[in-house]
Amino acid sequence: MGYVFLQFSCIYVSNYITFVLRLVESLSVSQEDLSSLPVAFFLPMLICYIDESGTPETPGTTSHYVLAGIAIPIAKWKIYESAIRKVKSKYGLDGNEVHSAYIPRPIIEQNHIPDFYKLNYQDRKAAVIKLRNKELFRLKASPKTHKQYQQTKKNYRQTEEYIHLTGAERKGLLVELSELISKWPDVRLFADCIDKVHFDVVRAKRSIDEEAFIQLISRF
Numbered sequence: 001m002g003y004v005f006l007q008f009s010c011i012y013v014s015n016y017i018t019f020v021l022r023l024v025e026s027l028s029v030s031q032e033d034l035s036s037l038p039v040a041f042f043l044p045m046l047i048c049y050i051d052e053s054g055t056p057e058t059p060g061t062t063s064h065y066v067l068a069g070i071a072i073p074i075a076k077w078k079i080y081e082s083a084i085r086k087v088k089s090k091y092g093l094d095g096n097e098v099h100s101a102y103i104p105r106p107i108i109e110q111n112h113i114p115d116f117y118k119l120n121y122q123d124r125k126a127a128v129i130k131l132r133n134k135e136l137f138r139l140k141a142s143p144k145t146h147k148q149y150q151q152t153k154k155n156y157r158q159t160e161e162y163i164h165l166t167g168a169e170r171k172g173l174l175v176e177l178s179e180l181i182s183k184w185p186d187v188r189l190f191a192d193c194i195d196k197v198h199f200d201v202v203r204a205k206r207s208i209d210e211e212a213f214i215q216l217i218s219r220f
Contacts (some may be wrong), residue, residue: 049069058199121164
């Protein structure tokens with residue numbers, strides 16, 4: 001969804017630049033006149049990344065549906081992205097996505113590895129993967145644990161990018177990223193949260209995810 005909105009924004013800014021240039025040409029505005037135009041005339045371009053939490057279906061698997069957006073000035077996008085990458089690199093997460101819902105989850109295998117915190121990242125990963133594979137083979141061996149096998153495999157997949165980090169390190173990652181973003185004065189974070197129990201589809205005349213999207217872009 002973030003990608004679609006980014007494409008829309010690029011189209012918008014392209015049209016806006018064309019509009020300004022044509023307007024300047026039609027009015028025969030000189031360079032001096034152009035520099036005297038109010039700053040508000042040249043609207044800053046913002047990129048808005050959108051992501052959801054929960055499921056829009058009723059009842060679905062969640063009681064609420066949340067759609068959030070973060071708006072970043074395009075002129076600062078690369079600067080802020082570089083700052084985020086620097087933090088991720090510090091924690092051995094180059095090229096990986098940060099899922100705040102999965103990162104805090106306990107990785108119980110670490111408790112069974114002697115002096116886990118003393119190992120380097122590569123050895124930590126290898127030790128955790130070894131224990132996880134052993135557990136998966138155990139569950140897969142019996143038809144009675146087929147469901148448990150599938151769920152365990154899914155759980156492992158959700159946290160596999162973070163198994164080299166201790167609980168304290170994973171918490172530190174989230175805190176460091178949160179503090180970094182909180183210091184960006186020109187970035188805005190906004191969201192729409194829908195309680196599916198009280199949402200009236202008939203009265204709204206649109207689905208939950210459509211309503212959330214409309215409310216979100218109205219805030220943008």
